[in-house]
Amino acid sequence: MVVTAATAALIACSSGGGGHATSGAPAPSSRAQQSVEEGKPSEPIGVSAGGVTTRIDVPAESTEEQYAQACVAAKKWIESQGGDPATLVEPMLKELQAGTEPGPATFNSTWAQLSTAQQAAVIIAVRAAAQAGC
Incomplete structure (x- = not known):
């Protein structure tokens, strides 16, 4: 229509x-x-089969300090899990999205408290951490 x-x-x-x-x-x-x-463009939010938001197609929004803090926190989490970092992106995002406690990986807020643009920045930081980008 x-x-x-x-x-x-x-x-x-x-x-x-x-x-x-x-x-x-x-x-x-x-x-x-x-x-x-x-x-026509795809949906702006990508959700995995497991119900995890893995992609948000909006401009990411964070300060340099927030991004660096999120990336380092994600890197530490990934290293603590062991294994292939690329396979740990979705499990980490799942944990962040289900979390009820603020933390450095989510700019000292909970996932639900973040704007869509901030959530996009968190996803980018987690992906960067998995690629040794921080």
Whole structure:
């Protein structure tokens, strides 16, 4: 429905119809609708099969100090677990998201208290820690 409305709006604008779609405008083909749907961005929040938020597509927001503190805390947690750091990103994010106590990896707040932009920064810090980026 959104695709149809957007297509109708584009047709109206490009036909010089003053922003109003004409009733004689042909309906877009199913192929045109499909290509518009394929081109639309994915959901801004990615959740794993285990229910863990693993991606947030918004600009990250943190101070340099917060980011460094989160990255170092994540690095310490990852090192304490042992094994392949890349496989520990999701378990650490799961722990942070379920946590009820503020901590350095979540800017001395709980996950639920963080804005979406701050949550994005935490995810970036955890990923960086797993790649030895801090």
